Amino acid sequence: MPRRVSIGLATIAVAFVLWFGLTTVFGIIPSGRFPSPAETWSALVHVSGRGYGGGDLTLHVYNSLRLVVMGFLFAIATGGPLGLLMGWSRRAEAVINPIFLIIRPIPPLAWIPLAILWLGLGDAAKIMVIWFSAFVPSVINTFAGVRNIDRPVLEAAYMLGMPKFRFVTEVLVPGASPMIFTGLRLSLQASWTTLVAAELVGAFYGIGRVLNVAQQDLYPGMILVGMIAVAILGWGTTRILGLAEARALRWNTAALAAKG
Amino acid sequence: MGVIQFENVGKIFGSRASGFEALKDINLEIRDKEFVAIVGPSGCGKTTCLRMVAGFEDATDGTVSVDGTPIKRPGPDRAVVFQQFALFPWKSVYDNIDLGLRNLNVGSAERSKRIAAILELMNLTHYAKHFPHQLSGGMQQRVAIARAYVLDPDVLLMDEPFGALDAQTRVVMQEELVRLARKNPRTVLFITHAVEEAVYLADRVAIMTRAPGRIKEVLDVASIRNAEDWDSHEKIEDVMDLESFVHLRTHIWRSLREEKAAQHA
Numbered sequence: 001m002p003r004r005v006s007i008g009l010a011t012i013a014v015a016f017v018l019w020f021g022l023t024t025v026f027g028i029i030p031s032g033r034f035p036s037p038a039e040t041w042s043a044l045v046h047v048s049g050r051g052y053g054g055g056d057l058t059l060h061v062y063n064s065l066r067l068v069v070m071g072f073l074f075a076i077a078t079g080g081p082l083g084l085l086m087g088w089s090r091r092a093e094a095v096i097n098p099i100f101l102i103i104r105p106i107p108p109l110a111w112i113p114l115a116i117l118w119l120g121l122g123d124a125a126k127i128m129v130i131w132f133s134a135f136v137p138s139v140i141n142t143f144a145g146v147r148n149i150d151r152p153v154l155e156a157a158y159m160l161g162m163p164k165f166r167f168v169t170e171v172l173v174p175g176a177s178p179m180i181f182t183g184l185r186l187s188l189q190a191s192w193t194t195l196v197a198a199e200l201v202g203a204f205y206g207i208g209r210v211l212n213v214a215q216q217d218l219y220p221g222m223i224l225v226g227m228i229a230v231a232i233l234g235w236g237t238t239r240i241l242g243l244a245e246a247r248a249l250r251w252n253t254a255a256l257a258a259k260g
Numbered sequence: 261m262g263v264i265q266f267e268n269v270g271k272i273f274g275s276r277a278s279g280f281e282a283l284k285d286i287n288l289e290i291r292d293k294e295f296v297a298i299v300g301p302s303g304c305g306k307t308t309c310l311r312m313v314a315g316f317e318d319a320t321d322g323t324v325s326v327d328g329t330p331i332k333r334p335g336p337d338r339a340v341v342f343q344q345f346a347l348f349p350w351k352s353v354y355d356n357i358d359l360g361l362r363n364l365n366v367g368s369a370e371r372s373k374r375i376a377a378i379l380e381l382m383n384l385t386h387y388a389k390h391f392p393h394q395l396s397g398g399m400q401q402r403v404a405i406a407r408a409y410v411l412d413p414d415v416l417l418m419d420e421p422f423g424a425l426d427a428q429t430r431v432v433m434q435e436e437l438v439r440l441a442r443k444n445p446r447t448v449l450f451i452t453h454a455v456e457e458a459v460y461l462a463d464r465v466a467i468m469t470r471a472p473g474r475i476k477e478v479l480d481v482a483s484i485r486n487a488e489d490w491d492s493h494e495k496i497e498d499v500m501d502l503e504s505f506v507h508l509r510t511h512i513w514r515s516l517r518e519e520k521a522a523q524h525a
Contacts, residue, residue, distance in 0.1 A: 150344070150346065152342045152344050152345075152346035153346050153347075153348060153349075155314075155316055155334070155340070155342070155346065156340070156342065156346040156347070156348070156407075157348075158315075158316075158333070158334040159314060159315075159334045159335070159336065159338070159339065159340045160336055160359055160360040160363050160407075160411075161334075161335050161336040161360070161363045161364070162359075162363055163363065166362075166363070170348075170351075170359070171348065174348075174350040174351075175348075175350070177350070250391075251349055251350040251351075251391045251393070252349070252350070
């Protein structure tokens with residue numbers, strides 16, 4: 001096992017022992033403020049078995065994950081091409097950028113009331129809000145990625161007489177891809193943040209829904225289960241993206257290693 | 261064919277009234293299969309000359325043409341070798357060389373034959389699957405030269421191609437370029453600030469003045485090279501030792517020094 005991993009595991013173990021000690025052994029933190037490991041476990045068993053807040057854990061996780069994936073894919077499928085277009089064409093940038101300058105400072109969460117007003121408490125409203133939050137980082141990073149491609153590399157492509165479509169797929173996209181992936185990671189994080197917030201405000205299923213009901217029931221164990229579930233899902237999806245990135249950017253890791 | 265013609269070419273960056281005048285009254289004809297080097301003090305506009313032939317810049321005055329056709333845009337008939345290599349870092353050596361051929365719709369059997377031949381010629385056969393960043397600077401420039409040569413272009417444009425290389429690698433590359441140019445002659449426009457490199461490689465050397473750059477003098481190296489039989493010497497240092505070589509080099513140095521002095525006056 002690499003040293004980094006073992007140190008990381010040790011840190012987690014110490015944190016767990018500390019948690020157990022403070023809540024259970026010494027009782028310094030009362031269980032009304034923060035749940036003990038045992039309470040958290042029983043909450044987990046509760047939501048997994050009988051269910052809580054309208055469904056069991058699998059149903060909540062499935063719904064949240066589904067919405068995040070849909071919103072995220074929708075955002076990058078629209079944001080990526082728009083970023084490419086803005087990076088490529090100064091005219092497109094001039095037309096589109098003012099709209100961005102107005103929209104960007106609005107926190108994505110501020111769109112939630114409007115989304116619910118338009119589309120109700122169902123999936124569509126949440127996908128729309130996730131789209132708003134994940135769209136901006138994917139556009140901006142794709143745009144910056146295109147603008148960061150070395151000028152001589154672009155000139156080499158012109159010199160080789162690239163057809164338009166091939167120029168996009170074999171020069172612009174791979175050239176911008178390190179930044180595109182940065183954008184994807186930010187988009188994914190934004191997707192989770194926004195989803196949980198949207199579910200807190202109003203949802204029939206989902207992890208945000210679990211958190212919201214648990215808060216009203218004064219049920220700290222269940223709140224922590226919800227938080228841990230989001231953490232694991234966020235970590236897992238980021239990890240999948242990381243693997244895709246490592247695969248797609250093998251040339252870039254070589255490049256970075258060469259630069260030292 | 262590949263005749264490059266500069267006719268009364270001028271270039272102003274920015275507006276005519278307040279812009280920077282980089283080139284003025286450039287007149288030069290580079291014959292088919294001729295190797296011409298342009299030397300000049302830095303900032304004299306020699307790279308701009310090359311970029312106009314490549315189609316990266318427009319002439320403000322006059323015309324730049326190849327085989328009588330004024331240049332409108334870049335294209336694979338005028339292959340460029342850049343100082344900073346400008347390889348596609350996300351493509352392997354093989355794919356870098358292949359891309360231009362694919363754009364020309366060359367059939368796949370023909371492509372692999374031509375790529376294999378150029379890899380062999382440039383001593384790159386074992387590096388076909390490497391990414392550019394896994395190679396040294398000299399190797400990367402070899403890939404860039406292969407990428408240009410494989411297109412079988414009418415005109416080859418080289419913009420200080422060895423400027424980013426260390427001295428030893430530079431010498432090796434110069435010898436290889438001479439070998440390549442003798443085996444497979446092309447019309448070459450070669451930009452450099454290294455006088456010896458220009459004299460060693462070129463058939464004619466054009467000396468430019470400081471900005472606004474004009475062509476001050478064009479020296480015929482080829483006739484001297486042939487008369488003194490430089491090509492019978494295999495190594496660059498032997499050629500550089502010859503009296504005829506030293507004489508030409510000194511002549512160009514003097515000419516450039518005058519420009520430098522004028523600049524400071």
